[in-house]
Amino acid sequence: MTAPLLAHVGHWIVNLLYLVPLVIVVAMLGISSLRDRRAATAEAAAGGAPPPDADEPHPV
Amino acid sequence: MSRRRLLAALAVVAGILVAAPQSALAHGLVGRQDLPIPKWLFGWAATVVLVASFVGLAVLWPRPRLESPAERRTISVPRLLDGLCGAIGVAIFALLVYAGFAGSQTTTNNITPTFVFVIFWVGLAIVSMLFGDLFKAFNPWRAIARAVAAVASMGGRRTLPAPMPYPVALGRWPAAAGILAFAWVELVYSGRTDPSNLAVLMLAYAAVQLVGMSLYGIETWNRYGDAFGVYFGLFARMSPLRWERGALYRRLPLSGLTTLDPVPGTVALLCVMIGTTSFDGFSAGPSWGEIAPRMTDSLRSLGLAQATALEVAFTIGLVVVVAVIAGLFRLGITGMRGAAGAKEPTDALAARFAHTLVPIALAYVVAHYFSLLAYQGQAMFYLVSDPLGEGANIFGSAKTTIDYSWISATSIWYVQVAALVIGHVAGLILAHDRALIAFKDGRTATRSQYWMLAVMIAFTSLGLWLLSAANA
Numbered sequence: 001m002t003a004p005l006l007a008h009v010g011h012w013i014v015n016l017l018y019l020v021p022l023v024i025v026v027a028m029l030g031i032s033s034l035r036d037r038r039a040a041t042a043e044a045a046a047g048g049a050p051p052p053d054a055d056e057p058h059p060v
Numbered sequence: 061m062s063r064r065r066l067l068a069a070l071a072v073v074a075g076i077l078v079a080a081p082q083s084a085l086a087h088g089l090v091g092r093q094d095l096p097i098p099k100w101l102f103g104w105a106a107t108v109v110l111v112a113s114f115v116g117l118a119v120l121w122p123r124p125r126l127e128s129p130a131e132r133r134t135i136s137v138p139r140l141l142d143g144l145c146g147a148i149g150v151a152i153f154a155l156l157v158y159a160g161f162a163g164s165q166t167t168t169n170n171i172t173p174t175f176v177f178v179i180f181w182v183g184l185a186i187v188s189m190l191f192g193d194l195f196k197a198f199n200p201w202r203a204i205a206r207a208v209a210a211v212a213s214m215g216g217r218r219t220l221p222a223p224m225p226y227p228v229a230l231g232r233w234p235a236a237a238g239i240l241a242f243a244w245v246e247l248v249y250s251g252r253t254d255p256s257n258l259a260v261l262m263l264a265y266a267a268v269q270l271v272g273m274s275l276y277g278i279e280t281w282n283r284y285g286d287a288f289g290v291y292f293g294l295f296a297r298m299s300p301l302r303w304e305r306g307a308l309y310r311r312l313p314l315s316g317l318t319t320l321d322p323v324p325g326t327v328a329l330l331c332v333m334i335g336t337t338s339f340d341g342f343s344a345g346p347s348w349g350e351i352a353p354r355m356t357d358s359l360r361s362l363g364l365a366q367a368t369a370l371e372v373a374f375t376i377g378l379v380v381v382v383a384v385i386a387g388l389f390r391l392g393i394t395g396m397r398g399a400a401g402a403k404e405p406t407d408a409l410a411a412r413f414a415h416t417l418v419p420i421a422l423a424y425v426v427a428h429y430f431s432l433l434a435y436q437g438q439a440m441f442y443l444v445s446d447p448l449g450e451g452a453n454i455f456g457s458a459k460t461t462i463d464y465s466w467i468s469a470t471s472i473w474y475v476q477v478a479a480l481v482i483g484h485v486a487g488l489i490l491a492h493d494r495a496l497i498a499f500k501d502g503r504t505a506t507r508s509q510y511w512m513l514a515v516m517i518a519f520t521s522l523g524l525w526l527l528s529a530a531n532a
Contacts, residue, residue, distance in 0.1 A: 017103070018100050021103060021104050022517050025517055033399070
């Protein structure tokens with residue numbers, strides 16, 4: 001079963017190339033979500049209210 | 061991760077992806093359609109466009125612009141035109157049914173299959189997007205119902221009974237079922253090439269519509285129940301033109317979609333529209349070519365005849381692909397809900413963002429059927445002169461043939477790619493615009509759209525993969 005699969009790798013591997021951009025974007029989304037969640041957890045553990053994002057100017 | 065950092069990261073990915081096709085261009089790879097780069101690289105380039113559009117929307121589109129569509133009355137249209145268009149629609153319908161029964165039963169010689177599957181199904185979808193809901197004016201069953209209602213109200217001493225209230229739960233489910241049934245006939249039914257079968261189905265469909273309109277009212281049924289009325293009506297909402305009560309209105313393109321009422325069945329209808337077109341592409345590719353015979357053999361071992369087994373296998377494939385499309389959209393909505401911290405149930409949120417699927421549905425139609433329209437559409441020149449395929453030459457064009465050289469396979473590929481990219485960018489714009497009013501602030505709205513971006517990239521990649529597989 002493995003041999004024919006590998007023998008035809010040139011045929012089906014091209015199909016996987018269509019998935020690459022999606023995988024990259026989803027991976028980035030996953031990483032950013034994970035970081036957001038960790039930051040929120042850390043803030044909660046510290047007991048303070050979540051501060052605004054770093055790039056947001058503080059209200060005067 | 062802050063918004064700026066994420067946007068910067070997305071821009072970096074966009075840059076990398078832009079660089080990849082350029083390096084490939086240097087190699088001068090030539091495909092079967094004389095393409096300078098392999099087809100999968102078009103998928104990468106499409107992703108770049110989507111990511112760049114997403115970043116552009118996040119930065120340059122801070123307030124909703126489409127949600128309160130302003131319209132301008134452009135010209136008045138004589139009321140008489142409505143009746144005239146309806147009469148033309150009925151005449152065309154009658155001719156197609158007659159040709160289906162009385163004409164040649166060879167598919168390519170009879171006007172009915174080409175008109176239904178090419179001019180009506182594909183051509184009218186594009187016309188609706190450009191010029192508004194013209195089908196409503198030419199809709200034959202609506203015209204018949206209106207004529208009957210007018211005659212009945214003139215001749216009768218008593219007024220006609222009021223229609224029943226349309227059940228809220230029914231929503232656009234009848235339209236979804238109707239489009240699925242049409243797609244089944246087009247892609248699965250073994251008798252689809254027989255013009256007389258098509259004529260029978262046309263009469264059956266018209267009968268169902270007349271019953272629906274008599275029960276729930278002409279306009280209500282037309283808006284929610286008539287599969288083709290709803291189908292073309294959705295595409296017409298993308299148009300900068302709107303025809304209403306003897307006047308033509310002008311508006312921003314796409315803005316008509318923002319007023320789409322999210323009744324039950326709307327998401328299902330759109331998933332059916334995208335899923336059935338996807339299956340059409342998938343079933344023409346090598347993957348289905350390997351799956352279908354195995355499924356057919358398994359079904360035959362259960363005692364089914366070959367033709368029935370093939371139809372059942374294709375029906376399963378059709379339903380599965382529709383379910384995959386629905387699953388992808390659902391996944392995106394679920395992700396959006398989580399990212400935005402929305403309290404709204406996923407179903408309600410999906411309905412609110414359902415209109416973003418309309419340009420994608422049209423993009424899939426154009427991408428998958430443009431070559432059909434470009435080539436087989438020319439058959440109409442000889443079919444109008446000889447609609448029955450019996451040797452007539454009414455307009456002197458019966459001897460014309462299809463010119464396969466007027467547009468190259470390469471140009472068709474570029475049209476297909478452009479349609480997919482433009483359709484998905486339009487979907488992103490609509491989703492972003494809706495998110496700005498659905499969520500509490502611009503930052504949350506942008507964050508919520510990361511998942512819609514993923515869905516759009518998934519649909520674009522899927523569409524290009526299907527096209528490349530079908531053309532392989």
